[in-house]
Amino acid sequence: MREDFGNPSSVHSYGQRAKGALDQARSEVASLIGADPTEVVFTSGGTESDNFAIRGAYDALAASGRRRIVTTGIEHEAVLNTVKALTLRGAEVITVPAGRDGLVDPAAVAEHVNSETALVSVMLANNEVGTIQPLAEIALLSKAHGAVLHTDAVQAAGKIPVSVRSLGIDLLSMSAHKFSGPKGVGAIWIRRGVRLVSQATGGRQERSRRGGTENVPGIVGMGVAATLAQQALSHADAVAALRDRLETSILGSVPGTAVNGARDHRVPNTTNISFDGIEAESLLIALDLEGVAVSTGSACSSGTLEPSHVLKAMGLPQAFARNSLRFSLGATTTAEEIEFVAGALPRLVTKLRRLGRTAEALR
Amino acid sequence: MRVVVAMSGGVDSSVAAGLLAEAGHDVIGLSMQLYDQRAKPEAFGSCCSLDDLHDARRVAAALGFPHYILNFQEQFRAAVVDHFVAEYAAGRTPIPCVQCNADLKFSTLAERAQGFDAAAVATGHYARVVFDEDRRRYRLLRSVDADKDQTYFLFSLTQDQLAHAMFPVGHLTKSDVRHHAARLGLAVADKPDSHEICFIPDGDTAGFVDRQLPADDRSGEIVDSGGAVLGRHRGIHRLTVGQRKGLGLATGTPMYVLKLEPVESRVIVGPREELGGRHLTATRVNWIAGAPPDAPQHLTVRIRHRHQDAPAVVTPDGTDRAAVTFIDPQMAITPGQAVVFYDGTDVIGGGWIDTASA
DSSP states (O other): OOSOOSOTTSSSHHHHHHHHHHHHHHHHHHHHTTOOGGGEEEESSHHHHHHHHHHHHHHHHGGGTOOEEEEETTSOHHHHHHHHHHHTTTOEEEEEOOOTTSOOOHHHHHTTOOTTEEEEEOOSBOTTTOBBOOHHHHHHHHGGGOOEEEEEOTTTBTTBOOOHHHHTOSEEEEEGGGGTOOTTOEEEEEOTTOOOOOSBOSSSHHHHTBOSOOOHHHHHHHHHHHHHHHHHGGGHHHHHHHHHHHHHHHHHHSSSEEEOSOTTSBOTTEEEEEETTOOHHHHHHHHHHTTOOOBOSOBOTTSOBOOOHHHHHTTOOHHHHHHEEEEEOOTTOOHHHHHHHHHHHHHHHHHHHHHHHHHHHHO | OEEEEEOOSSHHHHHHHHHHHHTTOEEEEEEEEOSOTTTOGGGOOSSSOHHHHHHHHHHHHHHTOOEEEEEOHHHHIIIIIHHHHHHHHTTOOOOHHHHIIIIIIIIIHHHHHHHTTOSEEEOOOSEEEEEETTTTEEEEEEOSSTTTOOGGGTTTOOHHHHHTEEOTTTTSOHHHHHHHHHHTTOTTTTOOOOOSOTTOTTOOHHHHHHHHSOOOOOOEEEEETTOOEEEEESOGGGOOTTOOTTOOOOOSSOOEEEEEETTTTEEEEEOGGGGEEEEEEEEEEEETTSSOOSSOEEEEEESSTTOOOEEEEEEEETTTEEEEEEEEEEEOOOTTSEEEEEETTEEEEEEEEEEEEO
16 A cells, blocks of 8 residues: 555556556456456445446336346345336335245246346355345346346455356356455456446546546455455365354254244354344343354444344244344454353353343233 | 443543443443435435444444444334334324334343343433342432432343443433533544434334334324324324424314324323323333332322423232322323332332223
C-alpha cells in the first residue's frame, strides 16, 4: 500500500504498478476457481456480486420476455432479498425448497425452468448447514432453455475445489473474507459471452463492467488469500476430521442432539447441530462467555438471532430454527480447542435445560 | 459478582451498567430486540429500536464488557402487545411497561441471566431496593429523584425478583445520571428521554389498536349518565376515561368519557365534575412483603404514572384483590391502569384497576 499507491487507471508509472498488482490478483483469484482472469470482476464482496449477477442478468433479459427467476429457499439473503426486490419490477420468482438433508433436488429446480426464465440461481455450498448442492447436475438439467445460471459460491470458494468449467454455469459470486482474505472485497466470475447489464455505471474500470476506482489493497489481499486457500485445500481432510471429532463427541455426550443436513455432502469446516429444548441464543452466549465463538443461522442487522430461514426451507420443525447452532472451524483450529468445546457443552446444556424446565414449571 | 444489565440504549441503563462496571462487577449487557427490525424500519420505537440497540453495543464496547442482543420478538408480542390490544378492546386503558418489566425483564431476561451465572439483573429504573434485616425481606422504595420515580412500573416484583434486582441509578437524580454519563464518556449522555409507548412511536394508539383488531364494526352509542343518546363513536378501543377530544359531540359544556361499557359497546360521557371518583377495586394485586396486610391500611395511592399519590384506605380482599377508598375524589380513575400503594417511600403493593365508582 505504501509503494503501490497509484491509481491503476492512471498512465504514469505508479498507476502501472498498481495495475500490475491488480492483474496478478486477478490471476490468483481466477486460478482458485479454474477460470480465465479476463472473466473475473472485482467487487465489494459477495453481496455486491450476487446483486450484480441477478440484477445484471435480469436487466439484460427481461426486455426479451424472460422474467422468471428460479432460486431456492436456502439461499443467502443477498440472493433472496435481491430476487424479492426484482418482483417489484415484474420478475416472477420461483423458490424451490430443499430436502431435510439440506440438498436441493436438481429435477425440482429444472421443472420450473422454461423459455421465459432469465436466471437460475442456486448456491454452491450453504452458509448455515454447509451442504454442497449438486450444481453440475442442476446446470445440466436447467440449461436447455437458455437461462443464465448463477451460483453463490461465497461459502465454497477456498474451502472445496471449485472449477467453473466442470460446473457448467455462467456466473459465480465469491467473497474474500470467507477464505481468510480482507473484508469488503469480493469477485464475480462472468463466463465470456454472458451479457450482464452493469449495475455500477461510471468509469471504464473492470472492462466497463463495474465503474469506480478499484479497492487495490483489498484486491491484492484477496489474491494472496486465494493462493493460500488453494494451497490449503490439501489440508481439508484434516479440518474435516477435527469437525467430525467435535460432532461425534457432542452427539455422544449431549442427549437430544442431531446434525442438520447431509453429513456426507458438506464443506469440511462446518457443522450445524440442534440441541433439543435449548434456546440457541442462550447457548451461544454461554459459549461466548467461555471464549468460544459459534453462531446460529445468520446474524441480522442488530446482531441478534433470527430463526433460521434455511432450516425452515429444509422443512425442519420450527423448534429447530430456534435451537440450532453452527460450529465453524478454521485452518488454525487445534485439537485442544475442539476438546475444550466438547468438554464444556454437556455442562452448559444441562444447566440451560434445567433452568428452562424450572421456568416452564413456574408458568 | 456477575451482573446482567438490561440495556435499552438510553442514558439511564447505560449509566447503570457503567457504575456497576466501575464498581468492579463482572457486567454482561443484554438488550432485547422486541420487534422485527427488518420488516418495517419506520416502526422503530423510541426505546429498543435498532439505533438504540447499537447505542447499547457502543456503550458496552466503550466500557469494555460483553453485550448481547436477545431476540424477544415472540415473547414481547405475546406478553405485551397482544395484551395491550385486548385491554383496549375490552374498554380498559393498559400500561404496557409494567408487563414488559414483569414478564420480560424480570422473568424471561432474569431466567436467561441465571443461565450465564449472573447473580443479579440490573436495570436503569429510578427505584431502590433494600434488604430489611429485621424482617428478613426486601423493600421496594421510591427513587431519590421524586420526579423520576418509576416504582409505579415495578409494583409487581416478587420477593424473589427483588432479591436479584439492582437499580444502580435509583439513588441519583437525572442530572447526576447525565453527569456520570459525561464523566464516563458515554455517547448517550445527551440522548433525550423517551416518553411514548415504544411500539407506537407515532403516538397514534387508536390507529395501532385498529390495525391489530379484526375489521369488525365496533361503533356504538355515546350517552350521558341519564342514558340520553348524544352521538355515536367508532369503537370503545379508541377511547379512554377522561378523554375529551375526538368524541365529535356538539354540546354546550365540554363532555368527558366517564365509562366504557364493552358488552353494549357504549360510552358514557359527562361534564368534568362527574369525572371524580373515590372508589376503585384492584385485581391481580401483588404485595411487596409477599402477603397482604391483615387489616385495612391508611396509605397513599397512585392511579397513573403522572398522578400525585393521594391518601386512601386500602382494604385487602383475599390474597390478590383490594378495595381502595380515597379521602378526596380523584379525577378519571381508569380501569386497566395500574394502582400502586405507598407508605411514605415504601411501595406496599399494587394491582390493576378493575372497577371505578363515585
